[in-house]
Each structure stands twice: as C-alpha cells, then as structure tokens.
Amino acid sequence: MDSSKYNLSAQELQTLSSKAISAKAAAYCPYSKFRVGACILTQSGEYVIGANVENASYPVGTCAERVAFATAIVSGHHDFKAIAVASDTKPPASPCGMCRQFLNEFTTPAFPVYMYDSEGNYQVKTMQELLPDSFGPEDFAGERA
Known part of the structure; x- marks a missing residue:
C-alpha cells in the first residue's frame, strides 16, 4: 500500500508500525492475553504509544x-497524522466500536488507521470507512460554549 496516499513518508510509516508493534510488550492483559499496541504520529512529527490495560x-x-490518544491529548497534541494498531492476531484486528468513536473525536474522516497482524502485515482504512455516518464535535458546535 502506498503510504504517500495518506501523506506519510515510507520512514514515518516504518517508525509508526515498529513503535506500535513494540508497544504490545507493555500491554497489561492477564485475563484475555490479547496484547494490543498502538502508536500515533502527530502532525508535529512526534510518536505517542499506548498499550491495552485490563482490569478484573x-x-x-x-x-x-x-x-x-489520551496520552497525546494531555501532552498537548491536537493534530494527528495517522495511527497504527498492532495485535497478535491474523488477520489484523481493527479498533473496537468504542475506540472508533473515541478516535473520531480527534481526527478527520480521511484519517488513516493502519492495522497490523502478528506477522507485521497490515491493512489500512480511513475513519470514514471504520465509522461511517459518524457524529462528533462538529455536530455540537452550536451547543458548546
């Protein structure tokens, strides 16, 4: 897949994917054993990682x-270029419904979501493809102070 379609260089995509795959090691998943790592690339060129954290x-x-995303937001980032999500499954797992709505809050319909499987292969979809007919902050613009 051509990363330039989503305004990412080959190096940015390589770094994004390797950081997402590496982030799986930080997952706390003693119940499901389903490790997931994620990495966001900000518009300013910074990478922010996350891993799933379970609870009994x-x-x-x-x-x-x-x-x-929460780490990026509280660190002052508000403009994002892409996210990569990595799991130990094949084919790659996509973000759950709750995550799709959460990502929608901070992205655009064209925002790319790269999904990696256990062998490093990936699929990419836009937020529009993952969450069609969504609603977000723009739908409340007249109601917010």
Whole structure:
C-alpha cells in the first residue's frame, strides 16, 4: 500500500508500525492475553504509544488506541497524522466500536488507521470507512460554549 496516499513518508510509516508493534510488550492483559499496541504520529512529527490495560472488571479496562490518544491529548497534541494498531492476531484486528468513536473525536474522516497482524502485515482504512455516518464535535458546535 502506498503510504504517500495518506501523506506519510515510507520512514514515518516504518517508525509508526515498529513503535506500535513494540508497544504490545507493555500491554497489561492477564485475563484475555490479547496484547494490543498502538502508536500515533502527530502532525508535529512526534510518536505517542499506548498499550491495552485490563482490569478484573472487564469494562474498566482501556484499549491501546485510547491510551495513546489520551496520552497525546494531555501532552498537548491536537493534530494527528495517522495511527497504527498492532495485535497478535491474523488477520489484523481493527479498533473496537468504542475506540472508533473515541478516535473520531480527534481526527478527520480521511484519517488513516493502519492495522497490523502478528506477522507485521497490515491493512489500512480511513475513519470514514471504520465509522461511517459518524457524529462528533462538529455536530455540537452550536451547543458548546
């Protein structure tokens, strides 16, 4: 797949993928054993990683994508270029519904989501493809102070 289609250089995509794959090692998943790593590339060229963190009360756990985005947001980043998500599955796992809505809050419909499998192969989809007919901050623009 041509990374330039999404305004990423080959080097940016390589770094993004390797950091997402490496981030799986930080996952805390003693219950599901389902490791997920994520890495966001900001528009300023910084990489922010995340990994899933489970809890004995399953709904309390946090997915890798949300960990990465929350870390980026509280670190002052608001403009993003792409995200990579890596799992130990084949084919690659896509972000869950909750993560899709969470990512939608901070991205555009054309934002690319690279999904890596256990062998480093990937698929890429845009947020529009992952969450069609979505709603986001723009839908509340008239209601926010």
